[in-house]
Amino acid sequence: MRMVLPLLLLSLGACATAPKPGGRPGGEPTPRTTGGPKETAPRDGTEVGMASFYARSLEGRKTASGERYDGAAATCAHRTHRFGTWLRVTRLENGKAVSCRVNDRGPFSKGRVIDLSRSLAHELGFVSKGVTKVRVEPR
Structure with a gap:
């Protein structure tokens, strides 16, 4: 027992x-x-928030992936998406959209969801403004 x-x-x-x-x-x-x-909205990977872009002074510096930053390339920094992931970024103010490849980590400023290369900021039309509200979607 x-x-x-x-x-x-x-x-x-x-x-x-x-x-x-x-x-x-x-x-x-x-x-x-x-x-x-x-x-x-983490369920489908879509995010809405503020985007900024890299300063000219960062040209040629190594990114977190080991690549050199090129302001003319279609690249971006994101906190969580894997390196090499393609994202579609749409500026909500004017509806313009670009595609970019994640090759760096960031942004590290509160409230920002993505840092874009300078050429992409030109395409979206917010270089003079500095930041803009965007939707970021994995492709």
Whole structure:
């Protein structure tokens, strides 16, 4: 009888399942309710927020991927997308859109979702403004 109870408890514990990561059934992340409104929609990868562009002084410097920054190239910095991922960036003010390849990490300024090369900022028409509101979608 002494051995039966511990064996029974052990077998019952083995049948129990631990909660999946993320705190919700199916492993879905628990929704954030603090910190104010977020401007991102992570489910499909689309984000809305502010875009900026690289300064001329960064021309030729190495990016996080090891490539040299080229202001004439269609490249960008994003915090989470993998290097080599192509993104479509649409300026919400005028509807102009460009495609760019992620080759750097950033931006590191609060509220910004992407840093674009200078040529892309020209195409979108916000060089004189410095920043603009955009939608970023994986391609």
